[in-house]
Amino acid sequence: MLGWTDQRPLATLLPEAEAKKITSAFGYRTAGELLLHFPRTWSHHGSGVSLDGATEGEQVTIVGIVTYANTTFTRSGKKLTKIVVEFGASHAGATFFNSVVAQRQLTVGKAVMLSGKVKYFQGRAEISHPAFIVLPEAGEKPKKAVGTLRELSAYGSASQLEELLSSLEYIPIYPAKKGVTAWSLLGAMSHVLDQTPPIPEPLDQVPSGLVSFDEALRLIHHPDSRGQQPAIDRIKYNEALSLALVMALRRADAQSYRAPVLPASEEGVRAEFLRNLPFELTAGQRKVIADIAQDLAQPHPMQRLLQGEVGSGKTVVALIAMLQAIDAGCQCALLAPTEVLAVQHARDLTQLLIDAGLPTNVVALTGSMSTATRKKALLDIMSGQADIVVGTHALIQESVEFFDLGLVVVDEQHRFGVEQRDMLRGKGSHDRTPHQLVMTATPIPRTVAMTSFADLAVSALHELPAGRQEIQTSVVPEFKPEWVARAWERIREEVAAGRQAFVVCPRIEGEGGVEETFDYLRTQIFPELNVAMLHGRMPAEEKDAIMADFAAGGIDILVATTVIEVGINVPNASVMYIREAHSFGVSQLHQLRGRVGRGEYKSLCLLHTTMEPGTPSVQRLFDVAATSDGFGLAELDLRTRQEGDVLGTAQSGTKRRVRLLSLLSDRALIERANADATALVARNRSLAEHLVSDIEGQDYLEKS
Known part of the structure; x- marks a missing residue:
């Protein structure tokens, strides 16, 4: 994480059996991987910890007060102990069979931590035969062991562990799995942290208003009187800065690339098209067209994302940008995800140009074309006869050579990987990188995430043109x-x-x-x-x-x-x-x-x-x-599916590079990290590169 790794094998730090359990349950093999397994919540002096909407069969850990305890016998003669644990405004039941320890120790008024699989009966949560610990009162120095501490015995005597529990102002509750309870993870974390020397600050300075990274990593597992929030804030900042640095480095690199300079002309096909438009552009369209025109006139490549509602007029905006490139003597490519869409784009663009009385030549290139039609299209592209080339993945093939490609437009950008888009941009001539405009009708969650980190200049069309119906x-x-x-x-x-x-x-x-x-x-x-x-x-x-x-x-x-x-x-x-x-x-x-x-x-x-x-x-x-607001729906999608692997290829939140950062609620922190990343790249690029050197795939960011 952000310049810090700890590759010490767990097998050298923990008892062999415990290290194997953790590796089997979570896949962690190093100290760094274990220490980044953060608590899901904390219990302040034994205060209640809820089920957090756990689903049937899920392994849960709860903390609360025993409000009911009773032992009876079943018809078969088994001893059955039932308890009810109250946590906040909720409660859960637990049952134990033939457990003398549970009968003796789980009495009314005791603060307990339970861990087991949850089931629901008539809407009530039940945990059958969970593992448990009776929590000592704050500051209590126990004289004898209480609770089921077998899983912790590998890390010290029962009394030592009781002392640890009683000394913690906040008890961390870790995400657990079968065979590895929350308190066995507590023992493992404490054992590893005790053997971890002070961690040098990875950044060139501790960020203002935040704790050092060493303090944050220790505080998140063992909060003191300040609670866990100072640690959470610093770790969230690290996650935001890690992603922002990759983006800032990519932006800095893009500034070093040469692009064809494509200024807007007062005459030519662009001006003629605008004069002959049969409808009035919306204010949003006019603003985006002006921004793109300014980008295209620069000597470094445009990298702009155009977001717009379905039917908001993105195609017309893209066509006006392409006509600006054509006026400057360059070709344009429009990459579409399907043949149906590519053919329709080619047909629609051709009709718009015919209606405007323009001689601009649009050529389609798809995989299902006949050999003769494909040869003719390739020849037009290579000779420069084709002004606008519309196609699918067929555009990326090595056999496609452009005369002078100046602008690439990618429609439905989430359908394409960055390698595919870069292959098309690599078809520029004279060692120049074409400008790029990527479009999306509805931002998918990862698109929202990427734009939050400012990797692309972002334009949005919120208005619907006249004629669109609700x-x-x-x-x-x-x-x-x-x-x-x-x-x-x-x-x-x-x-x-x-x-x-x-x-x-x-x-x-x-x-x-x-x-x-x-x-x-x-x-x-x-x-x-x-x-x-x-x-x-x-x-x-x-x-x-x-x-x-x-x-x-x-x-x-x-x-x-x-x-x-x-x-x-x-x-x-x-x-x-x-x-x-x-x-x-x-x-x-x-x-x-x-x-x-x-x-x-x-x-x-x-x-x-x-x-x-x-x-x-x-x-x-x-x-x-x-x-009907697509931008609002994108946020709903983000809440539903999580951010996904922001720098990787995961489309949903099943794989997340960020553990604590929320791209919805931590916007202020993200904006600070963006600004700090830009400043760090400017003053110490080598440090910035070192801090993100462990991020896999940073050379091929999937910015979809």
Whole structure:
């Protein structure tokens, strides 16, 4: 962490058996890995520690006061001890079979720490035969051992460990696993910390207002009268600074690259396009266009992220930027994630340019092209005849050579890794790096994280252009059959009014899939309507034909997978029904919803779910239905899924590089770390590089 590592093997610091248990449970092999296993909470002088919404079967540790204790016998003659532990406003039960120790020591009024698997019975938490410790009172010097201290005996005598517990103002409660309890981790941490010499400050100075790193690492495990907050603040700062330094180094490097200078011209295709626009740009679009124009005129490459609601006009902004590059004699590339979207982009850009009376040449390049068409496209790209090249991953192949690439636009940027984007940017000529504009319709959680660390210049389009219609969103739960029936009836009403509908399914085959739903709708629900299906396994020609027929109004209802998620533009489609919407992410639901409301008609999005009422999944759908703000939904997604591995490739929060830092609630700390990182890189670059040298993959940041 930020210039500090401790590679001492646990096997040399802990008893062999205990080191093996920890390695087996958590994978930790070194002192550094163990010491970064922070407590999940702390008990102040035995104060209550709750279950924190633990799920059935989860290993939990609670601290509280025994308020009920009773021992009886079962029909088979087993001794059964039952207790109730109260913590704050909550309580949990625990049962012990044939435990003389539990009967003798777990008496009413005792402060105890329990660790075991939680089960729920009629809404009440129960822990069966948990491991436990009776906590001594604050400052008490025990005369004899109390509680179950077998797991701690490897780290000292029972009385020594009791003394440790009684000396701690705050008892750390660690995330535990089967075979390794919270208090065995307490013993291990104390043992390792006792053998750890003072840690030199990794930074060139202790940050103002924060404790040293050595003090923070010790304080977080053994808080004193100040509590744990000073340690948490410093460790959060370290996490923020680690990420900010990588970004600051990358920004500094980008400033050293040479880019083609592409100033905006008062004449040329850009000015002509702006004069002939058949609609008025929003204030947000005008602001972003001006910012991009200024970036493109600089001798170092633009790195800008354009965030905008579905339909907010990002494509027009990108086209104006590309026309600025064309005026300066350079080519542009637009990278799209799918062939359907690439072909549609090429078609839409061509039509916009034709409508403006401009001779600009747009060329598409996809993997399914015929050999002859592909050869012609490659020749146009190499000779400079192609002004704008729109394509999929096919653009990245070695066989593609640009005459003079000046600007790269990446659409739906979360679909591409940084290596892929860098390969395209590497196709610049004359040792110049093309400018880059990346776009996203709805920031996914990691995008929010990356923009929080200021790696990219960020622009946002919040306004919707004139003509975009509001989309009403409703949840359709399967447990209310009348709602499901009404949803199908609403689709029939929209079609009767001359409009069209999407029905999106989470899979192709099986129950609730495209094939089953298609058959069900055309034979039982809408036999009088023209229903078609579309999914990714179909041949490209068939998919294109179906989409063309739907766009032309020949299909009433299109049953599809998320192949229609991005870029499909059918203004006459006014209703979308998403089956099993709970199986999609928040951002994906917002993307899908954006396929309707693109014309003159008020539109409807129906979120179907088979989940039971009151579950978090159903609540999440109601949250999505309650807001059309994609930026607000991105924060909801971030709260739901966590930040993910901000510098790596993990798309969700199952893998997190930050342990304590919250990208939602620690914004002020993040902003301070950003400023400090920039200053540190400027005054001592070698130290900055050393501090982040242990971060894997920093040369290939996945800034999606």
